[in-house]
Amino acid sequence: MNLKAITKGYGEHVAGLQRAYEAALAANGFDAVVVHGGAAKKRSEFDDQWWPLRATPHFQHWVALHEPGAVLIVRVGRRPTLLRVTAVDFWEHAAAPESDHFVEHFEHVALAAGDDAKEHLPTGRVAFVGDEAGLAARWGIEAVNPPALVAALDALRVYKTMYELRCLAEANRRAAHGHSALRRAFFEGASSELELHLAYLAVTQQDDPETPYKNIVAYDANAATLHHVAYARRRVGEGGPRTLLLDAGATCLGYCSDITRTWVRDGGDATSAVFRGLVEGIEALQLRLCAAVVVGMKYEALHDRAHDEVGALLAATGVVKCSGDEAVSSGLTRAFFPHGLGHSLGLQCHDVGCAVLKPRADNPFLRNTSTIDVGQVFTIEPGLYFIDALLRPVREGDGAHRVDWKLVEALAPFGGIRIEDDVVVTDGAGIDNLTRAVLPEGGGAA
Numbered sequence: 001m002n003l004k005a006i007t008k009g010y011g012e013h014v015a016g017l018q019r020a021y022e023a024a025l026a027a028n029g030f031d032a033v034v035v036h037g038g039a040a041k042k043r044s045e046f047d048d049q050w051w052p053l054r055a056t057p058h059f060q061h062w063v064a065l066h067e068p069g070a071v072l073i074v075r076v077g078r079r080p081t082l083l084r085v086t087a088v089d090f091w092e093h094a095a096a097p098e099s100d101h102f103v104e105h106f107e108h109v110a111l112a113a114g115d116d117a118k119e120h121l122p123t124g125r126v127a128f129v130g131d132e133a134g135l136a137a138r139w140g141i142e143a144v145n146p147p148a149l150v151a152a153l154d155a156l157r158v159y160k161t162m163y164e165l166r167c168l169a170e171a172n173r174r175a176a177h178g179h180s181a182l183r184r185a186f187f188e189g190a191s192s193e194l195e196l197h198l199a200y201l202a203v204t205q206q207d208d209p210e211t212p213y214k215n216i217v218a219y220d221a222n223a224a225t226l227h228h229v230a231y232a233r234r235r236v237g238e239g240g241p242r243t244l245l246l247d248a249g250a251t252c253l254g255y256c257s258d259i260t261r262t263w264v265r266d267g268g269d270a271t272s273a274v275f276r277g278l279v280e281g282i283e284a285l286q287l288r289l290c291a292a293v294v295v296g297m298k299y300e301a302l303h304d305r306a307h308d309e310v311g312a313l314l315a316a317t318g319v320v321k322c323s324g325d326e327a328v329s330s331g332l333t334r335a336f337f338p339h340g341l342g343h344s345l346g347l348q349c350h351d352v353g354c355a356v357l358k359p360r361a362d363n364p365f366l367r368n369t370s371t372i373d374v375g376q377v378f379t380i381e382p383g384l385y386f387i388d389a390l391l392r393p394v395r396e397g398d399g400a401h402r403v404d405w406k407l408v409e410a411l412a413p414f415g416g417i418r419i420e421d422d423v424v425v426t427d428g429a430g431i432d433n434l435t436r437a438v439l440p441e442g443g444g445a446a
């Protein structure tokens with residue numbers, strides 16, 4: 001989709017935000033909020049290198065403008081005002097926005113060199129939302145990130161507008177090109193992890209700091225590190241790599257995609273056949289979990305169902321010697337599938353608003369505890385890994401008899417599996433799968 005079509009509903013998005021912000025301000029005793037986009041951050045206080053700015057999510061909810069010092073003022077009964085720094089800096093300058101569709105929806109103030117934003121800011125019952133608490137103090141604003149107001153603003157991020165859904169769909173489309181290219185590269189050649197990472201950036205036209213999260217590119221045993229980003233430079237020699245786990249996304253106007261695929265080469269031996277069965281099993285159960293989404297269901301119940309599915313798969317493939325039910329009830333599946341089934345997705349890869357409640361104690365890493373509702377966007381990403389640090393205590397504990405350790409040892413060099421799609425909950429009929437719409441192939445063999 002082109003940017004013109006994507007941004008068609010932007011006016012309604014901003015109008016809805018204005019109404020919702022006004023209500024949140026009134027409910028929290030404020031007349032205005034100063035939303036700071038962020039300042040460039042140093043790599044280290046001892047250095048003079050700067051990271052490119054990624055604007056704060058509250059700011060990006062209105063506009064994806066990554067300009068240090070940009071400030072948005074939202075006031076009850078007034079059009080929002082955007083303050084942008086126009087001072088010429090001959091060392092650095094910010095990336096141009098992807099599109100200028102936002103311009104007509106704001107009042108604009110240009111800050112020249114030496115200007116202080118303070119003279120343009122409202123006074124009275126004003127809150128500040130952003131990272132720059134020091135600036136807020138300088139500007140005389142005492143209410144910095146008031147928790148109740150921030151919670152109210154975060155809650156707005158749970159339900160996506162049509163404009164946001166188009167951005168998320170486009171972010172999926174962009175990432176799908178990268179996934180397809182790396183799938184081909186994996187099956188055809190012997191690039192290193194670093195080379196695959198660089199190829200993904202090239203295909204998706206992203207610089208490394210622009211990706212929604214650091215690409216996870218993991219061959220073989222590295223896939224047992226859930227967030228493997230220390231890319232090996234070395235090409236894998238004879239017989240390898242056997243597996244590739246690629247967890248990588250893209251953005252569109254600040255909105256993220258978050259997609260994982262796992263691919264396996266057929267090694268012609270019994271162990272790789274078992275691993276291939278596990279990959280196909282995770283792919284099949286991921287699709288069943290997508291199909292099981294219904295409005296009104298607790299996301300945590302879907303996560304529990306994922307454990308039932310993983311338990312059954314472990315039993316069917318002989319990795320565990322007990323029933324799938326026993327693998328779940330004894331806690332054994334937690335050693336193979338330690339992370340949550342998914343998380344809300346939007347301006348942040350792990351978006352806010354759906355993890356307000358704590359998960360049950362046996363689901364410590366679950367990042368979505370919401371009741372599933374129309375308009376939510378979240379990931380569904382079951383996994384199965386051979387992680388020594390989690391399996392060793394099982395091996396040394398009372399439940400060791402439940403596991404076929406010889407098979408686990410043989411499978412450990414394959415690392416792990418994760419299959420992840422981004423889905424939007426739709427009226428009545430379950431979900432639209434934003435990822436499979438543009439990347440129908442899940443994980444699997446060549």
Ligand code: GLY
Pocket residue numbers: 213247258259349
């Ligand atoms: N894609 C990384 C994560 O969800 O943690």
Ligand code: MN
Pocket residue numbers: 258342343379381420
């Ligand atoms: Mn994810």
